[in-house]
Amino acid sequence: MTEFRTAARDAAARIAACEAKGTHAFLAWSERALLEQADALAAAPAAARGALAGEAVAVKDVIADATFPTTCGSKILEGWRSPFEATAVRRLREAGALVAGKTGCDEFAMGSSTEWCAYGPSRNPVDPSRVPGGSSGGSAAAIAAGAVTMALGSETGGSVRHPAAFCGVVGIKPTYGRVSRYGLVAFGSSLDQIGTLGKDVASAARLLAAVSGRDDRDATTLDRVPLGEPGPAAASLAGTVIGVPREYFPAGLHAGVAAAARKALERLKTLGAELRDVSLPHTGYAVPTYYIVAPAEASSNLARYDGVRYGLREGGLSDVRAMYRATRGQGFGPEVRRRILLGTYVLSAGYYDAYYGKAQRVREAIRADFARVFASGVHALFTPTTPTPAFKFGEHIADPLAMYLSDVFVCTANLAWVPALSLPIGRDEGLPVGGQLIGPMEGESTIIRIAQALERVTDPVAEVR
Amino acid sequence: MTPGVGGDPADGAKAAAELGRRQAGATSWETVVGLEVHVQLLTRTKMFCACSTRFGDPPNTNVCPVCLGLPGALPVPNEQAVRLAVRAAYALGCTVHGRSIFARKNYFYPDLPKGYQISQFEEPLATGGSLAFVSAERGPVTVRIKRVHLEEDAGKSFHDRVPGMTAVDFNRSGVPLIEIVSEPDLRSPAEARAYLTVLKQVLGPGYVAVSNCNMEEGSLRVDANLSVRPAGSSELRTRTEVKNLNAFSGVERALTAERGRQIAATERGEKIEQRTMTFDAASGEVHPMRSKEESHDYRYFPEPDIPPLVLGEAWLAQERRQLPELPAAKRERFEKQFTLSSAESAVVTATAAIADYFEGMVKGEGSGKEAWNWVANDLLSLSTDGESIPLPVSRAVEVTGLVKAGKLSRQAAKRVLPEMLEHPAEPALAIAERLGLLQVSDSGAIDGWVRETLEAHAAEVARYRAGEAKLLGFLVGQVMKRSAGKADPKAVNAALAAALKT
Numbered sequence: 016m017t018e019f020r021t022a023a024r025d026a027a028a029r030i031a032a033c034e035a036k037g038t039h040a041f042l043a044w045s046e047r048a049l050l051e052q053a054d055a056l057a058a059a060p061a062a063a064r065g066a067l068a069g070e071a072v073a074v075k076d077v078i079a080d081a082t083f084p085t086t087c088g089s090k091i092l093e094g095w096r097s098p099f100e101a102t103a104v105r106r107l108r109e110a111g112a113l114v115a116g117k118t119g120c121d122e123f124a125m126g127s128s129t130e131w132c133a134y135g136p137s138r139n140p141v142d143p144s145r146v147p148g149g150s151s152g153g154s155a156a157a158i159a160a161g162a163v164t165m166a167l168g169s170e171t172g173g174s175v176r177h178p179a180a181f182c183g184v185v186g187i188k189p190t191y192g193r194v195s196r197y198g199l200v201a202f203g204s205s206l207d208q209i210g211t212l213g214k215d216v217a218s219a220a221r222l223l224a225a226v227s228g229r230d231d232r233d234a235t236t237l238d239r240v241p242l243g244e245p246g247p248a249a250a251s252l253a254g255t256v257i258g259v260p261r262e263y264f265p266a267g268l269h270a271g272v273a274a275a276a277r278k279a280l281e282r283l284k285t286l287g288a289e290l291r292d293v294s295l296p297h298t299g300y301a302v303p304t305y306y307i308v309a310p311a312e313a314s315s316n317l318a319r320y321d322g323v324r325y326g327l328r329e330g331g332l333s334d335v336r337a338m339y340r341a342t343r344g345q346g347f348g349p350e351v352r353r354r355i356l357l358g359t360y361v362l363s364a365g366y367y368d369a370y371y372g373k374a375q376r377v378r379e380a381i382r383a384d385f386a387r388v389f390a391s392g393v394h395a396l397f398t399p400t401t402p403t404p405a406f407k408f409g410e411h412i413a414d415p416l417a418m419y420l421s422d423v424f425v426c427t428a429n430l431a432w433v434p435a436l437s438l439p440i441g442r443d444e445g446l447p448v449g450g451q452l453i454g455p456m457e458g459e460s461t462i463i464r465i466a467q468a469l470e471r472v473t474d475p476v477a478e479v480r
Numbered sequence: 481m482t483p484g485v486g487g488d489p490a491d492g493a494k495a496a497a498e499l500g501r502r503q504a505g506a507t508s509w510e511t512v513v514g515l516e517v518h519v520q521l522l523t524r525t526k527m528f529c530a531c532s533t534r535f536g537d538p539p540n541t542n543v544c545p546v547c548l549g550l551p552g553a554l555p556v557p558n559e560q561a562v563r564l565a566v567r568a569a570y571a572l573g574c575t576v577h578g579r580s581i582f583a584r585k586n587y588f589y590p591d592l593p594k595g596y597q598i599s600q601f602e603e604p605l606a607t608g609g610s611l612a613f614v615s616a617e618r619g620p621v622t623v624r625i626k627r628v629h630l631e632e633d634a635g636k637s638f639h640d641r642v643p644g645m646t647a648v649d650f651n652r653s654g655v656p657l658i659e660i661v662s663e664p665d666l667r668s669p670a671e672a673r674a675y676l677t678v679l680k681q682v683l684g685p686g687y688v689a690v691s692n693c694n695m696e697e698g699s700l701r702v703d704a705n706l707s708v709r710p711a712g713s714s715e716l717r718t719r720t721e722v723k724n725l726n727a728f729s730g731v732e733r734a735l736t737a738e739r740g741r742q743i744a745a746t747e748r749g750e751k752i753e754q755r756t757m758t759f760d761a762a763s764g765e766v767h768p769m770r771s772k773e774e775s776h777d778y779r780y781f782p783e784p785d786i787p788p789l790v791l792g793e794a795w796l797a798q799e800r801r802q803l804p805e806l807p808a809a810k811r812e813r814f815e816k817q818f819t820l821s822s823a824e825s826a827v828v829t830a831t832a833a834i835a836d837y838f839e840g841m842v843k844g845e846g847s848g849k850e851a852w853n854w855v856a857n858d859l860l861s862l863s864t865d866g867e868s869i870p871l872p873v874s875r876a877v878e879v880t881g882l883v884k885a886g887k888l889s890r891q892a893a894k895r896v897l898p899e900m901l902e903h904p905a906e907p908a909l910a911i912a913e914r915l916g917l918l919q920v921s922d923s924g925a926i927d928g929w930v931r932e933t934l935e936a937h938a939a940e941v942a943r944y945r946a947g948e949a950k951l952l953g954f955l956v957g958q959v960m961k962r963s964a965g966k967a968d969p970k971a972v973n974a975a976l977a978a979a980l981k982t
Contacts, residue, residue: 311781315781317595324548367781
């Protein structure tokens, strides 16, 4: 048996164990697919095997691949098999990775808990009564449960970092344009970005290196050489200036989260970093801005699911309008319908300037906040990733606004296109707490370097108070 | 007749003007028309993917994830489409903007695979141009062009292929288009047609060649806005949009019908409603579209999948320099340079190829008028497409040389020219000889035919000599007939004059 077959078999056993516990991290996976890929890899010349040879990688179900269905966690795409694969998945294969399966997520990546997945939510392996966060909750849960060591997720407003924080793993949202969106099913195109999750900073960074780089199929990719592999963790952060934006530490912040962040900041200081109090004054407008821009784009991006060419078709064939209504009314879940309605409204004649137009201007102001702080000599910002640790199933499902506010610290980076990551910085009452590092445009290597140094001196499962 | 630019606009104009007068009754009405023209760009591949743009292939064979709008597919702009759009905009005298923005136009229709069309809205590629043409009613007219923008086409719905169902072909989905929006500067249905004729001349294969501009194949499509107002008024009244126009003549007929409808309604004291009308070419009538089909809020917003289209100054300048001399400028130059009338000039500037041919003939002929006669009367009839003349200029000059030398008659030249197409290697002289068309200027033979003619037509000779000078022409004709058309008419004239004097 080749080493790759062994790796495939081990991965299958770990995934089976993860799913046997009821984690439901995966919507589709198969041992046979893993073995076939392992055999193909073994047959390839050694030189062509790439940096991730034999690594099992899970892929969020909003990313098209040619092996498994790509349902986006939606009934409207039940059983949909994409005739093409995403550039990121192609690069995974070229790097020698084994695509292990497709992970669960909120429908079309709209949500922060995976509770909006049409095929049932994923559970947080740390505490199965709690959500894994979202929308890339299945990817985070798969890693936390030990099924895989790395996974692809996607972000529109924090959907990689949020579940990474809830599950106690690492999640990186790269600079907009760093990873091709070709094959990532669109939600909010000006915000969407494929991100990576890993059991540690190096795993997430290695995966990012493999999938990053310009792509002729995505006109918004950056024309840069792909990111390199991460180096060893630095023992010192001397000379590094870390901004601490006061807007991310509001009075009344969850005590456990505040304590964890404080401990992480002390460690950064001990490592030699200079901590600087900074202000990003438009932070408070980020959630409302996000909930205009993202639904507006979503209302347009999701118009194609009309029952005409593929996916679900309901309502018979006698009247095309009736077919649209039935297909979309029955195919989309409540959160997706809510956002389509919201987005359609804000783009409507007479409302465009008041909502979408104004949101674009606020977005510019948020971007300018970051640019100003990074131009002042700050290398990265440190904040909590989420305002609370993982919440329980059903806690926010009836209150969309409470669910949306869970993204208050993460959606700014998507609006501003800057890279950000979340890493575990300890536990509060047994639940993981995430710390966030935000970098300047194209500053992935900076935040990865800082995160590796911090990770080296952090016990991620130690109680913070 | 000008080949390649379709029909004589003047005929339609006269009829329409007459109809307008009759319909106008006591009050004199003025028509105000603006056109939105969609022109399909002549690219090999589609606007945002690498699929072929070929017309007429089996349905749904030129498709891919991008132009089918499959989940996760993304558009990447086609550089050649941008280039052709820029050329068109410059040819229409527009300002081309160094930065323009693609936008999404959202609406649901089964042949629109993404649920939105990628177009341009607030910041189009080009603005502020003009197109000049000659109106049968008003003389030279300049129509202002408001904007030229790039967009993708939708698929095509067929409502008649499957009973009770609609079939959709996505081969056309994503084919690049430009939309050319005019200001409401046209004043009659005939002017609308004349404008389209010139637009097609400029952008079509004859000149800038960015499109086939073929209305039947759908590579040129027209939506028209029309309103009427009392003559002399400058107000803009409520307009209607007329759709489903699929021929230049159809545009004129549809607008004439819609003008009649609006005038009649206004004279009855009714208010014109802003709405969309559709033209039924079979009945020649316009009907309002169902309101469900016309009430759209397109929810435009900037296309986030495509960065702003940024075009460098040097690149733009180069495209501008490469534009051919356009028909209006050519016409004017030819009028001056070769002392042609504007109508004559129009004939030999129908296409750039014909104009080049004409200038080649001037070089070979020496005289603009002579060259014009050859091109307009003899050579253009060799053209099969009305866009170019298949015989090389050097070959045509062989023939005109034989005529000048008195070896071939003007009439016989008409028979030699098509023969030269069949036998590209055979010299004109040899062809003329083979066909027995070489002229006889040998005085012995001519004198013989003159003598025979005078004998055969003694009565006419007598009348001529009695003062009926016009009979000379008859006698020349008779001599020519006896020579079977081979006699050199100049020599015949001279010989006949001499014989009649004695």
